[in-house]
Amino acid sequence: MTSSTTSRPGGRSAKVRDAVYTAVGQLMGEGTASITVPAVAQRAGVNPTSVYRRWGDIDTLLEEVAVAALTREGDQPPDTGSLVGDLTQWAQIIVDDVTRPHRTRYLRAMVSARSGEVEACPCWEQRRGQSRTIIERAQDRGELVPTVDQVLDHLIAPIYHHVVFGLSADHAYADRLVRDVVALSAR
Amino acid sequence: MTSSTTSRPGGRSAKVRDAVYTAVGQLMGEGTASITVPAVAQRAGVNPTSVYRRWGDIDTLLEEVAVAALTREGDQPPDTGSLVGDLTQWAQIIVDDVTRPHRTRYLRAMVSARSGEVEACPCWEQRRGQSRTIIERAQDRGELVPTVDQVLDHLIAPIYHHVVFGLSADHAYADRLVRDVVALSAR
Incomplete structure (x- = not known):
């Protein structure tokens, strides 16, 4: 158990992550050909800057989501x-x-x-x-x-x-x- | 050697194919994330209908170009x-x-x-x-x-x-x- 607010389950950081993961899953599920940070941010209702700050680029984000989805x-x-x-x-x-x-x-x-x-x-x-x-x-x-x-x-x-x-x-x-x-x- | 005008080297059909192949190559070379029939047609200066009629869909076209490029x-x-x-x-x-x-x-x-x-x-x-x-x-x-x-x-x-x-x-x-x-x- 960590006391860091950035990783506390249910904290703001976890909420952003959940919203972003869900957005990626939705865009994937819709068969969107090209998933971009702005598209994910818009769908997740977060600022693109938050996505760039946390994941760097779309490649890193997609990789993280794929790892979470494919290999528990x-x-x-x-x-x-x-x-x-x-x-x-x-x-x-x-x-x-x-x-x-x-x-x-x-x-x-x-x-x-x-x-x-x-x-x-x-x-x-x-x-x-x-x-x-x-x-x-x-x-x-x-x-x-x-x-x-x-x-x-x-x-x-x-x-x-x-x-x-x-x-x-x-x-x-x-x-x-x-x-x-x-x-x-x-x- | 065939007498069919549709496959005669240098004929209209060959010119369309060359223009479309070149367009696909250019779009690939530019790192375009999502290549579509309308985008290829516009770049090649041909009617999208010609592309659909000849190749059916973008998947078939990309496959044909890839085969031509990868395996002579x-x-x-x-x-x-x-x-x-x-x-x-x-x-x-x-x-x-x-x-x-x-x-x-x-x-x-x-x-x-x-x-x-x-x-x-x-x-x-x-x-x-x-x-x-x-x-x-x-x-x-x-x-x-x-x-x-x-x-x-x-x-x-x-x-x-x-x-x-x-x-x-x-x-x-x-x-x-x-x-x-x-x-x-x-x-």
């Missing part, structure tokens, strides 16, 4: 007792999540808002952390494992690729990717 | 004499191509223009054809090979994923992906 804070990956079980369930959860129309819209809006390379992508780092958890648990059980990067490159990246480009991504696709990445395992 | 018609993948050589050169060519700022902009515009799933993605089908060529040549030499889908899923998809999301994609990344997909080879 502290989300733990499945713990089924085997590497293949964990990866299969985890990949299916991700497929179910990102193929929902409003989630796909979030991802496409993120891509559209990107320019150049990013220093780090919080969504991606969250997936890296979950991948590491699954791998380390499997290692502790003495299983052969792929690397964390191999899981990101060969299981997660193809799912995101298919979803944002509008190619089919379902459980069968996820299962096929899991089989391949497990085949890359080494001690 | 009849482009043959490298033929180095080995599977690992072909995949390495091919992946490096793709990385060099799609990481150029205006190419990345094309891809992001394609993603941004997508809604729902697509029946087929010409860019992707072009990559599938190139992947098949490389695999079949390797099989003819008696090499162990991954499947065409494994090459698309584990070599091409991660490169496109990294580029559109703004994560780093370079030759070292391509080489790492090639090593993994070659490790999936079976007779």
Whole structure:
């Protein structure tokens, strides 16, 4: 529990954040092609300056909203007792999540808002952390494992690729990717 | 050589296509967030109706321009004499191509223009054809090979994923992906 007024739940700061998140969600939900800080501010009923001061630019804001929407804070990956079980369930959860129309819209809006390379992508780092958890648990059980990067490159990246480009991504696709990445395992 | 006036090089149809392609390229180059048929038509100095009649919608037009820009018609993948050589050169060519700022902009515009799933993605089908060529040549030499889908899923998809999301994609990344997909080879 913090005593800072800027982060107190229900405080002015939290109200601005909620209004801005809701505005972003509404604009996304309406399929707005290009979401801008002024558009978000107007919808949220706040001053654009408040949005710029807090988030810097629209890219940072969309990223934060996407992280909040796509990967709940502290989300733990499945713990089924085997590497293949964990990866299969985890990949299916991700497929179910990102193929929902409003989630796909979030991802496409993120891509559209990107320019150049990013220093780090919080969504991606969250997936890296979950991948590491699954791998380390499997290692502790003495299983052969792929690397964390191999899981990101060969299981997660193809799912995101298919979803944002509008190619089919379902459980069968996820299962096929899991089989391949497990085949890359080494001690 | 065809006698049809609609496809005769230098004919009215070709002039419209060139003007429209140039307009799309200009709008992309300027970093226009949302490219629309009316905007393209205005820039190209043609009637929007001509654009709608020929391409149907902006998504189809952007896709056609992207295919033309990203994968030259009849482009043959490298033929180095080995599977690992072909995949390495091919992946490096793709990385060099799609990481150029205006190419990345094309891809992001394609993603941004997508809604729902697509029946087929010409860019992707072009990559599938190139992947098949490389695999079949390797099989003819008696090499162990991954499947065409494994090459698309584990070599091409991660490169496109990294580029559109703004994560780093370079030759070292391509080489790492090639090593993994070659490790999936079976007779």
